[in-house]
Amino acid sequence: MLPELLRATSAHVVLLVPALPVLAFAAVLLPRLFGRATSEAYTYGVVATGVLGASLFMGLLAAVLLAGLGAPSVVGAGRWFAVGHDAFEVRFGLDALGLAYGGFSLLMVALVAAFSRRYLHREQGFHRFYALLMLFAAGLALVSLAGSLDMLLIGWELVGISSTLLIAFFNQRPGPVRNALRAFVTYRACDVGLVIAIVCLHVNFGDADFVRPGNAAWLGMPQRAAGALSLLIGFSLMFAAMGKSAQVPFSGWLPRAMEGPTPSSAIFYGALSVHLGPFLLLRCHEQVHASPLIGGALIGVGLATALHGALVGRVQTDIKSMLAYGSVTQVGLIMAEIGLGLHLVALLHIIGHAGYRTLQILRAPSLLHDRHHLEQMLGHHVSHAIDLDSGSNRWLTLPRVYRHALERGGLDALLTDRVIGVLLDALRGLDAAEQRWSGRLARAVLAALPRGRRAGRNEEKAHVS
Amino acid sequence: MYPDLMLTVGITCAMVGALLSVLAPDRVMARRAATAALAAATLAVGVGLLLHLPERSMLALPPELPWLSARVIAFAALGSGVVALALSPALRMSRYDLAVLCVLVATAAAVPFAAAPWLVCVLPLVGFAAATASLAAAPGGREAAVLLLILPGLLGVLAGAALGFGTASGLAAGGWLLALLAAPPLHAWYLRLAQVLPLNLFAGIVILQASVLESAVAVVPEPARKPLSWLLAFAALGNALLALAQRDARRACACIVASQLAVAGFAEFSTGEAAVVGGTFVLLTVVTASTGFVLLLGALEARLGAALSLVRPHGCYASWPRLANAFLVLGLVSAGLPLTLGYVASDLVLRGAFAGAAVPTTLVVVSGALNAMTMMKMYLYLFQGAAGRAQPSDLRPRELAVTFGLMVSAFAFAFGLLPG
Structure with a gap:
């Protein structure tokens, strides 16, 4: 039940x-x-x-x-x-x-x-x-x-x-x-x-x-x-x-x-x-x-x-x-x-x-x-340095490992610069090309229209005068 | 018979709204008159719809879908027109612009009921011609007007003629539809229009596109549908990628909307039943949420007095938190926030279309994710960041009421509450 x-x-x-x-x-x-x-x-x-x-x-x-x-x-x-x-x-x-x-x-x-x-x-x-x-x-x-x-x-x-x-x-x-x-x-x-x-x-x-x-x-x-x-x-x-x-x-x-x-x-x-x-x-x-x-x-x-x-x-x-x-x-x-x-x-x-x-x-x-308080009480700075001699920290003495750690494995740079950056640059290039060709097409059509030609001539005259 | 009569009344009301806005003594009066006329139109179509709606919820209506979806889209188009008018900043839109918006919305409401397929291609020209009148006065507007008349306009006439004479109609209709939905590389007119037109008028164009797309299934012949759905899936992805790369908020908005319309088109031309229903829901999302965030971008621009870039954070949250929250909610609904209309739409499209077309559906999934990224980028760059001079004018009661109604409808549609 x-x-x-x-x-x-x-x-x-x-x-x-x-x-x-x-x-x-x-x-x-x-x-x-x-x-x-x-x-x-x-x-x-x-x-x-x-x-x-x-x-x-x-x-x-x-x-x-x-x-x-x-x-x-x-x-x-x-x-x-x-x-x-x-x-x-x-x-x-x-x-x-x-x-x-x-x-x-x-x-x-x-x-x-x-x-x-x-x-x-x-x-x-x-x-x-x-x-x-x-x-x-x-x-x-x-x-x-x-x-x-x-x-x-x-x-x-x-x-x-x-x-x-x-x-x-x-x-x-x-x-x-x-x-x-x-x-x-x-x-x-x-x-x-x-x-x-x-x-x-x-x-x-x-x-x-x-x-x-x-x-x-x-x-x-x-x-x-x-x-x-x-x-x-x-x-x-x-x-x-x-x-x-x-x-x-x-x-x-x-x-x-x-x-x-x-x-x-x-x-x-x-x-x-x-x-x-x-x-x-x-x-x-x-x-x-x-x-x-x-x-x-x-x-x-x-x-x-x-x-x-x-x-x-x-x-x-x-x-x-x-x-x-x-x-x-x-x-x-x-x-x-x-x-x-x-x-x-x-x-x-x-x-x-x-x-x-x-x-x-x-x-x-x-x-x-608390650490700041401790330092104030002690009257000197407490070291934050990594003890490179202790345990697994020894790995960090190897230049390549240390560089990897410091640069966060280069993963951020890889993703930002080599993948997303390249893609965005290419897309912006395409976008700019689109604006160019469409602008040219529109201007060509406007110039071919009778009013467009007249407006163009007027602009030219105004520019000359 | 009865719903069609109500629809005629509705479209007539919308045209009367256009006339009233031109005849009004000032812009504020023009906005009020046009809003009242469009609200009456929405009410008429809504009553016609409710009286003839079957018992079942809207979310379970495949057999009646063509009947229902056309009317729901007409209702939503008119309703969004009311929103677009009510959110129009009086100082930045002339009386003629308001009239053009009424014409665009009336055309959008009329398109799903075109008597012949060729008329579906030609009827939008009424709206485009009206928009051209607004474009001529704007700086850089003449170029945009030319592109508008050449790409969707001229191609529409060609497609209409091809359908009328029965020659190469698949190719012509497909080309026209790709141009109308701003599929790359035929999207030039759309981005320029977004840059030049007042955003409320741009919202009117979006409403018209959605309405035409709902009717386009009748226009495109059977053999052309599958290739067209593939092309639209690529168009969705292309526009989503372009949106991510934009530095101008208006262009980014236009790309997102174009991508969503392409998703709707992909779904409409799919073979799966759920996908077709999902396509209608995508269109509803576009007409409510996406036009909503476009209009709120317009409201933000009206407050700042300048076009907005996405290069640095603008810090508008401090001055206009309600505007920021409304923009975020509508943007997320549009991007498919769970428990909203956008989520229902994307879920149905994916379930319905994947079996018949796995690769294009995957492209649609990716485009949805990219659109959400752009949406969040827009919110973060427009509203977050160091605040400038504090400005007091957050959403006014009129704007708040309209925006809140829009948000509620975006949630209510998702739960099948309206209409049903």
């Missing part, structure tokens, strides 16, 4: 988890859109209600699952739209992976919301920050509880947009604007992979839903494709995960993303957003292991990223960049773990790393403050 009742109501309960942050987002933003000034207390109250409400429902779902009253399952919450055989079904997945990641996400969002109340007190963009935080929370809840890749994509996009807008939070400086654009370009370019994977699954198998294979602990994308199609889907998913999680060669945006306010850096690039790539791959682990090529590529990319992050992080001169490269290293290792099939280890690594890194990033501004 009770399991039946829970199954019947779970679709409505699970819908509330992303809906409450969306409502909080609207409640923060709409009054300001119509010119009504709201207080910080109002905004914080709305946000706290939204996050705590969503956490409560998430907790309820987790409790049901833990108490053994329900098995991991996909619950349908209706149909968004349908044309012929193509329908967008609203499906949510209730399993250990989604509830663990979603519950942890909401906990982190709540902590960061509480921290930011004082950290951003009287900051010009206080309300904007909280509105975007709610959009982010809704996106994360959707990704965590998605019952299909279609639903996951919606949350994935919301996370990307809120992340971009928070990088550009301090909008008076040009730096955040450029860095936000860079992050968004990377996100969108790599999202193409996710979209292609979804479309391939729909066209070939009719849906992109998660299912529970056998008695597996969590839901996942079943392996249905074979051959080239399987490779295409697997590599597309991997490409999407690489962009979101700043893997080599797309890792350049992550340290730049630290331009945003510290709480958002902590939650996005230390804790949650950067781990969405591994989360996607955990959901679709059967696609990753469909071919040794995909698994091998994932291990290669993960280890290369970890090495790159470890080397580059050691020569950074500011603490946030150092922490950003620390995140890159750890996420690289998590990717390699997924490639090796160590899924539970990867999930524990995600949660452990997210918690620890968030604490480090939130502590970073006050750490600098």
Whole structure:
């Protein structure tokens, strides 16, 4: 009786988890859109209600699952739209992976919301920050509880947009604007992979839903494709995960993303957003292991990223960049773990790393403050120099390695100058050529017209006189 | 019968609006009169549509689609015309410009009901001729007018003649449609028009293009449809790439809209049922959200008094946060923000078209991503950055009401609430 009742109501309960942050987002933003000034207390109250409400429902779902009253399952919450055989079904997945990641996400969002109340007190963009935080929370809840890749994509996009807008939070400086654009370009370019994977699954198998294979602990994308199609889907998913999680060669945006306010850096690039790539791959682990090529590529990319992050992080001169490269290293290792099939280890690594890194990033501004105090008390400067004789730092004495670390592997220069720069120059050349030929054509036609000839003669006379 | 009568009433109202705006004593009065006339036209067509709308939601209507989509596009065209008029900065648009906008919108509403295929090619000339009158007065406008009359204008006449006489109609209609949708390298007229025309009139041209495209399936013969859909997929990608390279905000806007129209064209000529419905939704997105952000760019220019470049951040957020937020929302809807009309449109197009044409659909996916990048670049460069002198005139109540209505409709259409 009770399991039946829970199954019947779970679709409505699970819908509330992303809906409450969306409502909080609207409640923060709409009054300001119509010119009504709201207080910080109002905004914080709305946000706290939204996050705590969503956490409560998430907790309820987790409790049901833990108490053994329900098995991991996909619950349908209706149909968004349908044309012929193509329908967008609203499906949510209730399993250990989604509830663990979603519950942890909401906990982190709540902590960061509480921290930011004082950290951003009287900051010009206080309300904007909280509105975007709610959009982010809704996106994360959707990704965590998605019952299909279609639903996951919606949350994935919301996370990307809120992340971009928070990088550009301090909008008076040009730096955040450029860095936000860079992050968004990377996100969108790599999202193409996710979209292609979804479309391939729909066209070939009719849906992109998660299912529970056998008695597996969590839901996942079943392996249905074979051959080239399987490779295409697997590599597309991997490409999407690489962009979101700043893997080599797309890792350049992550340290730049630290331009945003510290709480958002902590939650996005230390804790949650950067781990969405591994989360996607955990959901679709059967696609990753469909071919040794995909698994091998994932291990290669993960280890290369970890090495790159470890080397580059050691020569950074500011603490946030150092922490950003620390995140890159750890996420690289998590990717390699997924490639090796160590899924539970990867999930524990995600949660452990997210918690620890968030604490480090939130502590970073006050750490600098404390250090200045320490230096004042000691009366002398505390050295920041790297001890090149200790442990793995010896690698940095090799000129090539040191140069690689200092230039961040040359990846930024490669992408900016050799790929994007060349493409944009070529396009601008084409654009200029178009303006030239169309101008000549139009002038030739105008000159051929009787009034045009007369106007030309008049202009000539005026010029002579 | 009844909806067609209401449509006739609607188009007549729009033409009366054009007349009233010319006869009005000043620009503000002209804007009010024309807006009221177009609003009456929209209401007439909307009532006709609602009375004959089947029970089911708009999102599940393939069998009735040709009937419905033509009327929905006419309704949306007139509604967007009201928005374009209401957002017209009175100081920067003459009474004649307002009249031209009414003519463009009336033509757009009339095109889906053209009695013969050749008329679909020729009817837009009415709108183009009216736009030419506005162009003649603008600096550099004569060159743009010539390109407008040569590329979509003359090619339209040729296509109309070919359809009328039944000779080489596929080639002629395809060429005309590529020019009309500003497919590279036939896009010169479009970018110049965007640079020279007041942006509200440019929005009128976009509405007309969308309306013509909805009717173009009847114009292009069957054998020419598949090659045309391939060419339009390449055009979508080409325009999206060009948009990314632009340094001028107006040209970037024009490229984005041209790319989206090409996506709509690609979908309309696809074989998949979902793709065809998706094409109509792309057109609705263009007519609501894309024209919306074009109009808000015009509102921003009117406040700054100059054309805007994308070379450095302009820092307009500090002065006009509401304008910035509205621009962002409409831009993201247009780029396919989840849970909006743009998302529904792109989702349907991809699902419907991929099975029959994997490569062009992939190009469409890439063009969508590139358009979103340009959209975000425009928002960041126009609104973020160091603020200059603070200026108080954020969106006025009239502008806010219209923009909010536009945003709500972009979300409401996505959930099948309107009409249905």
